[in-house]
Amino acid sequence: MRAPVSAPSLDSSLSTDALMAARMRLVLSISAVLAMAVDAGPTRQPVASAVWLALCGYLLHSVLVHACTQRGWRHLQGKAVHWSDVLWFTLIVFVTGGVQSLFFLFYFFAILTSSFRWGFEEGARVTIVSVASFAACGLGTSTGDDAPQLLMRTTFLLALGHMIVHWGGSKLVLQRRLALLGDISQLSNPRFGAGRTIARTMEKTLAFFKASHCILMMRDTATGNWTLRTLRKDDTCEHVGVETLGGIAESPLMALEHPHTVLSNRLPWPLNLFLARSHMHGPGTIGWRPEDCDSARRSAAVAAMLEARAFISAALPLRLGEGRVFISSRNGHFSKSDALFLAHLMEQIFPVIETIEVLDRMASEAAATERLKISLDLHDTAVQPYIGLRMGLCALRKKAAADNPLLEDLDKLAEVANGVIADLRRFAGAVKDGPESSCGLVLPQLYHQAARVQGLYGIEISVSVEGQVRLDDRMTAEVLQMVGEGLNNICKHTQARHGSVRIDCRDGRLHLRIENEGGEENFTQFRPRSLSERAAALGGRAQVHPCTGGGTAVLIDIPI
Secondary structure: OOOOOOOOOHHHHHHHHHHHHHHHHHHHHHHHHHHHHHHOOOOOOOOOHHHHHHHHHHHHHHHHHHHHHHOOOHHHHOOHHHHHHHHHHHHHHHHOOHHHOHHHHHHHHHHHHHHHHHOHHHHHHHHHHHHHHHHHHHHHHOOHHHHHHHHHHHHHHHHHHHHHHHHHHHHHHHHHHHHHHHHHHHHOOHHHOHHHHHHHHHHHHHHHHOOOEEEEEEEEOOOOOEEEEEEEOOOOHHHOEEEEEOOOOOOHHHOOOOOOEEEEEOOOOOHHHOOOOEEEEOOOOOOOEEOOHHHHHHHHHHHHHHOOOEEEEEEOOOOOEEEEEEEEEOOOOOOHHHHHHHHHHHHHHHHHHHHHHHHHHHHHHHHHHHHHHHHHHHHHHHHHHHHHHHHHHHHHHHHOOOOOOOHHHHHHHHHHHHHHHHHHHHHHHHHHHOOOOOOOOHHHHHHHHHHHHHHHHOOEEEEEEEOOOOOOHHHHHHHHHHHHHHHHHHHHHOOOOEEEEEEEEEOOEEEEEEEEOOOOOOOOOOOOHHHHHHHHHOOOEEEEEEOOOOOEEEEEEEEO
16 A cells, blocks of 8 residues: 655745745846836936835845745745835835836735735735825825826726735635645544544634534434534544433524524624624525524524524534534634535535444444454363363362372462463453453553563563553554554564553644664664555554664654
């Protein structure tokens, strides 16, 4: 299996855009100087020194920005660059005639770079400041006859700037949405289980919309029970609250019309007197429509229950039940585009989650069948021979005379056999019934693997688990398998007499470190193929690094 090819990082993309903008800024400044030089020919009017000073200063500024950007200086990729462009453009427009200056078109460069880099809000600020600066230059240098031209150019700058800002903001929103869909598609791994996938989806969705609460309600048609999941702002997926409720038909959360997407925003006065607060979008319809009185009353009850200024609710596309998702905000507001994207997001992820649940159920049933088979095999192949051994020892004990010196040894052997039989029966019962918790076998199995390595190879392995390791049975099996392979590599390929295994869960990721002490051999870079493939199948990666005091450490990082 090939490791997944990683997409170009966002930082590298932004650096490329910044370098392209720096080159275009340099071209713009050079063209301005050349245009003024051509205009200052022998048959033209002489150009004032203030104009040359402003144009040459901006050319020098463009050269410095381009040189620093090409060297990778990140502080020149911030907001200060386009604001400095606005100041330079205002100076150039002022010294070249105000309203009559064609250099007012340079403002569009600052509007483009700000909106496509920082989004709608920053682009809107640059547009307003650019329009105000041009208007101030025009009023300060023009006469009454230039008023129509000032009005037309100011309106042109404002209208076209607004269009650029709108498209620039849409581009950034689409990038964020594609990134969210990519993250969620990576979470759709059957090894993580449906519950973990749902929790991580709620966490990502809450962070994307910058909301206060995310609530997920699902009803199983087979049992009629509701499952309520809640997550608050700044909480991780480990803090998702899960409740099973028998019936909540009277709850306002389920009073909304099932197939519709609902958007509700509390409008300020006096807009609330003329515009509807809540809108809905039904399947198969093109546009949004205001809610009627009954629907608006239900939406108001939901907003009051959630203590939200705005909320979005979308139906879940479940084949085996029904449900809704709620995203609420106490301070902000949501757009219709946000509501449609939330519905689209649920349509993408929940069919995959239902497939994961089916696979999880099939795997659990297969595991239960296999555990039953293993427990029967243990009883027939391991317990029965020890029972026969105990019976033989009891027979020898009865045949021996009272003064036989072996009586004490026979009694000890019979006691050992009884203990082994009890342990085997207890182990067979545990195998048949399965572990009581999803992480109950992690630490004991690690100690068992370490004891096995020490007994067979004489290598002392220390085991440490930091934090709360919450894994399901399949993920536990994968982790134990990777630990076993790492320990086998230490035994086969090194002369180490000591090693360590450390497991740590933090920030939604499982960090596994398998380390051995340094020997006489020198470190050579290599790639553990089996461990790398297993980690890649789980959406993670495996790396090998030399330790500070010598030796080798295998680092495995897996999202959970």
